[in-house]
Amino acid sequence: MDGKRTVAEQLATALAPILGVERLPVRLQAWDGTVAGPDDAPLVVLRSPQAIRRIVWTRDELGLARAYVAGEIDVEGDLYAPFAALTSTGRLAPGESPAPSLGERLGLLRTGLALGLLGREPAPPPEEVRLRRYGRLHSRRRDAVAVSHHYDLGNEFYRLVLGPSMVYSCAVWDDPGVGLEAAQEAKLDLICRKLALRSGSRLLDVGCGWGSLALHAAREYGATVVGVTLSEEQAALARKRVAEAGLAGSVEIRVEDYREVEDGPFDAISSVGMAEHVGRSQLPGYATTLHDLLRPGGRLLNHAIAWVGPRTRRNDDTFITRYVFPDGDLVGLGDMIDALASSGLEVTDVEPLRRHYALTLRAWVANLEANWAGAVAAAGVGRARVWRLYMVASALAFEVGKLGVNQVLLQRPGGAPPPLRRDWV
Incomplete structure (x- = not known):
């Protein structure tokens, strides 16, 4: 032991510079029961030395995320509190920040060696996705695999998290x-x-999910709807819901890539939470495809999450892309509008919904926590921990403005004049 300092005290000292702070803003409990930090701070529990090995071997927050998914780091009580404390300052704060320096990493390495904690790099938890297995980025086959990883988790799991709306x-x-x-x-x-x-x-x-928008459009507005998804499980439940609602004559659900739809033109196209899967390099083709599927004067609503601020790191090195949205790619609002408008579509309205998504995510987290046993039974404890971490982190990111979400309304030229906002308010 380092003098009279406990294991928790030594780790707290070594971890602070790794996280870019002078002192950890949380209370740290080590696997031997020792504790360091203020009594009134959120409590983070290191259940295994394996957590330190992951942090030593991984340059950024991915090591922390792997340790949480594996159950080697845990939080007693409210997960928001310690996460908010760790993201209010230092390297986990919103925006880009430099990775730990060699000296800072060596400090944690020396502490780990002194405590006899270190060894070879641990294998990632089984929930982590290895993207290189899937072939060419954003090929139709790879996109289908990536979408299946996320959305074919199980309809029962999503029911517990999303609630009856299944949105x-x-x-x-x-x-x-x-x-x-x-x-x-x-x-x-x-x-x-x-x-x-x-x-x-x-x-x-496009990206119809479990059919909720299609059902609403057909039931409340008398629309005839074609919904496309790459998820077999989503399509199966969506078709069941359509049949139960007596709307089989109005709503068709297909397992189909949007690039394969050939029965246009459509009066309107909705793309809600789907453009994030397209990829920056593919956005011009995405926009052109949707433009060509619209009749003259037809409208497109593109609802997508936007990254706020510069991106300086490889996109596939993040927790979100390795565990939640393989190949997901967030672009800024300006880049999204440029890509959509470059196809010849006219932008008629932009509505930001950032604060609304923070509320939505907090509601989903509350559902997950209230139905934790059922969620674990449906998807496994590791996957349930992935979803809890990603939704808590995302809620905080929307609250502080690191992420945004926007509805962009566009129209193909021709036909009726562009709408006025009072047309729908």
Whole structure:
């Protein structure tokens, strides 16, 4: 032992510079029961020396994430509190920051050696995705595999997290007290109004999920809907929901890549939470494909998360891309608008919904935690921990402005004049 300092005290001293802070803003409990840090700070528990090995071997927060997924680092009580404390300053704060220096990493290495903790690099938890196995980036085959990894996790798991609406995108909240289901219905209705749907309108829903928007458009607006997804499990449940609603004559759900749709033109196209999977290099082709599927005067609503600020690191080195959204690629709002407009579509409205997504994610986390045993039974404890970490981190990122989400409404030239906002408010 280093003098009279406990294991927890030595680790707290060594970990602080790795995280870019003078002193850890959390209370740290080591596997031997020793504790370091303020009594009133959020408690982080190191359950295994393996957590330190992961941090030593990995240059950034990926090591911490791997340790959390594996259960080697845990939090007692509210996960938001320690995460917020660690992201308020230092290297986990919003925005880009330099990786730990060699000297800072050597400090943790020396502490690990002194405590007899170090060894070879641990294998990543089995929940981690190895992207190189899937072939050419954003080929149709690789996109299908990436989408399956995320969305074929199990319909029961998603039911427990998303609630009865089965909508996996940002809701629109009149106020925080309306509840998740009402906020999701408000979002679905807002999209239908922005697209000017009416009886007989033909809608293509790209990335249709479990069919919630398609059902709403057909039931409430009399639209005829084609929904496409790459997820077999989503499609199976969406078809079941369509049949149960008596809307089989109005809604068709296909397992199909949007690049393969050939039965245009459509009066309207919705793309909600799907463009994040397209990839920056593929956005011009995505925009052109959707432009060509619209009739003259037809409208496209593109609802997508946006990265705020510069990107300076490889996208496939993050927790989100390795565990949650393989090959996911967030671009800034300006880049998204440029790509969409370059196809000849006219931008008619942009609505930011950043604060709404923070509320939505907090509601999903509350559902997950309230149904934890069922979620673990449905997807396994590792995957449930992945989702809890990713949704908590994302909620905080939206709250502080590191991430945004925007609805961009566009129109193919010709036909009716572009809409006025009062047309849907």
